[in-house]
Amino acid sequence: MTTKQLVEQIHKKKSFLCVGLDVDLNKIPEHLLETEDPIFEFNKAIIDATHHLAVGYKPNTAFYEAYGLKGWRSLEKTIEYLNTNYPEVFTIADAKRGDIGNTSTMYAKAFFEDLQFDSVTVAPYMGKDSVEPFLAFEDKHTILLALTSNQGAFDFQTKQTEGQELYKNVLAVSKTWANSENLMYVVGATKAEYLAEIRAIIPDSFLLVPGVGAQGGNLQDVCKYGLNDQIGLLINSSRGIIYASKGKDFAEAAQAKALVLQEEMEKILASR
Numbered sequence: 715m716t717t718k719q720l721v722e723q724i725h726k727k728k729s730f731l732c733v734g735l736d737v738d739l740n741k742i743p744e745h746l747l748e749t750e751d752p753i754f755e756f757n758k759a760i761i762d763a764t765h766h767l768a769v770g771y772k773p774n775t776a777f778y779e780a781y782g783l784k785g786w787r788s789l790e791k792t793i794e795y796l797n798t799n800y801p802e803v804f805t806i807a808d809a810k811r812g813d814i815g816n817t818s819t820m821y822a823k824a825f826f827e828d829l830q831f832d833s834v835t836v837a838p839y840m841g842k843d844s845v846e847p848f849l850a851f852e853d854k855h856t857i858l859l860a861l862t863s864n865q866g867a868f869d870f871q872t873k874q875t876e877g878q879e880l881y882k883n884v885l886a887v888s889k890t891w892a893n894s895e896n897l898m899y900v901v902g903a904t905k906a907e908y909l910a911e912i913r914a915i916i917p918d919s920f921l922l923v924p925g926v927g928a929q930g931g932n933l934q935d936v937c938k939y940g941l942n943d944q945i946g947l948l949i950n951s952s953r954g955i956i957y958a959s960k961g962k963d964f965a966e967a968a969q970a971k972a973l974v975l976q977e978e979m980e981k982i983l984a985s986r
């Protein structure tokens with residue numbers, strides 16, 4: 715999917731919401747555990763109930779890899795289901811990969827060619843040759859970890875290196891890499907106060923912003939400095955949406971949570 719198509723979807727749905735599909739078998743309704751593929755059945759119901767409110771879906775691969783081959787198959791079925799039934803949504807494989815060049819090429823093939831995701835999250839710390847293999851794929855997007863939502867972000871990312879915070883070096887240097895137009899960046903919703911400075915370095919890039927909901931990030935705070943001319947934000951919530959109920963009404967409950975965020979987004983878009 716191109717960035718232009720993503721922006722069109724945002725305007726059409728009046729939403730820049732991304733639903734995180736972080737499926738934990740201990741947290742899903744018990745009646746689904748009796749089905750052959752509980753993870754897929756859960757995802758299918760959540761997607762069907764929220765696709766008109768969300769422009770993106772982000773399965774975090776850890777939640778699938780944890781269940782071995784069976785989990786990977788659930789991931790495969792989930793992305794197939796999205797691509798077949800809702801081809802207009804932007805899909806993110808949250809895998810946080812990145813390795814030496816030839817290995818990164820294999821990771822990129824796994825997520826872009828085999829699974830056919832639109833994007834993948836990548837850690838920047840092995841540098842240019844570890845990220846450029848992902849960027850080489852046309853109309854695919856590499857979402858680089860910039861300033862993450864967790865407490866540990868302060869261990870390295872905000873430390874001074876070469877006269878500025880490390881995450882700022884990541885933003886500035888990554889812009890010089892080949893096919894850098896295919897880059898997006900992760901900025902945690904819990905770090906909203908950094909967004910003005912981030913936008914000064916990357917005014918035009920899309921940001922994936924996780925941390926709204928369960929981690930306490932606030933949508934209004936993120937939008938204050940995070941929005942740009944083409945909206946430029948994908949706000950992710952996982953647990954805050956998908957685990958709204960553990961009963962048979964789980965999909966309706968997730969829809970209600972997604973609707974609250976979508977309506978807030980619609981208001982923000984209308985006031986611009």
Ligand SMILES: O=C(O)c1cc(=O)[nH]c(=O)n1[C@@H]1O[C@H](COP(=O)(O)O)[C@@H](O)[C@H]1O
Binds near residue numbers: 950951954
């Ligand atoms: O790359 C990510 O998506 C990510 C980066 C980050 O800084 N913080 C963060 O929470 N995430 C992911 O976003 C999701 C957040 O989930 P909830 O806290 O349940 O909404 C999880 O899949 C995290 O792995």
